[in-house]
Amino acid sequence: MTVPDAAELALPIDAAAFRAEVNAWARRVGVHPNEIHLRSMKRKWGSCSINGRVTFDTGLLDCPARERAEVIVHELLHLKVSNHGPLFRNLLRAYLFESDGHEALVSATEPD
Ligand SMILES: [Zn+2]
Numbered sequence: 001m002t003v004p005d006a007a008e009l010a011l012p013i014d015a016a017a018f019r020a021e022v023n024a025w026a027r028r029v030g031v032h033p034n035e036i037h038l039r040s041m042k043r044k045w046g047s048c049s050i051n052g053r054v055t056f057d058t059g060l061l062d063c064p065a066r067e068r069a070e071v072i073v074h075e076l077l078h079l080k081v082s083n084h085g086p087l088f089r090n091l092l093r094a095y096l097f098e099s100d101g102h103e104a105l106v107s108a109t110e111p112d
Pocket residue numbers: 074078084111112
């Protein structure tokens with residue numbers, strides 16, 4: 001566990017803020033999701049369909065910003081790379097690393 005920073009104390013965020021984050025990440029990653037859904041998923045944090053629909057668990061609204069970003073980038077990257085191979089992991093690490101200068105906690109979060 002780490003000490004939460006100020007941003008993490010401002011929880012939860014609302015659905016509109018979450019969608020804004022997803023859209024911001026989509027621009028950064030360079031993908032164009034057709035639909036962004038937010039619903040209770042119970043067993044995973046997110047999913048991505050081949051027709052460009054990304055779905056996120058509503059539980060993410062209560063997660064620290066850092067964990068939320070990992071799930072968002074993970075699913076959005078699946079619009080570019082469908083598997084979890086070396087290219088996927090390198091891209092995931094690169095985006096999360098450049099976002100805040102910390103090593104990504106990639107192994108700790110495996111949304112699907
Ligand atoms: Zn995945």
